[in-house]
Amino acid sequence: MICRDLRTQEGPCHDALDQLDLEVVPPVAAPAAPAPQQAVTRPSAVSSHPGDDPGEAPSKKASHKQIAGKLNLNTANEEQLMLLPTVGPSKAERIVTWRKKNGGFKRIEDLRRVKGFGYKTFKKLEAYLDIKGDTTLAAR
Secondary structure (H helix, E strand, O other), rough: OOOOOOOOOOHHHHHHHHHOOOOOOOOOOHHHHHHHOOOOOOOOHHHHOOOOOOOOOOOOOOOOOOOOEEEEOOOHHHHHHOHHHHHHHHOOHHHHHHHHHHHHOHHHHHHHHHHOOOOHHHHHHHHHEEEEOOOEEEEE
């Protein structure tokens, strides 16, 4: 059975629709737009920087190592390597191990071959690195 025009109120299509006993539901209105949010302002007396309050412990991000000088990747020991930002005991050990295994660093960019030293970390450390001369890196 093919129904071509349901607007006519007769024929097999109309009879089939009558048997279904369908209820007519009015169209649903579109939901109302939400009310605009108002900005919440905080009192200016509240410190926005962690660690400003003397009783508050400094956050991990706020504890940057203050250093000056250069570090020779080929002669520095683990203790000196740990003066570098983001370098702890594990990374320092990896640098020394890589240096022994590969016969030293030919250029400072070779540090990226050590696990844990990607592009971003290397860029943070680049200003402090050297492959010749004495290690003059010291905490301020």
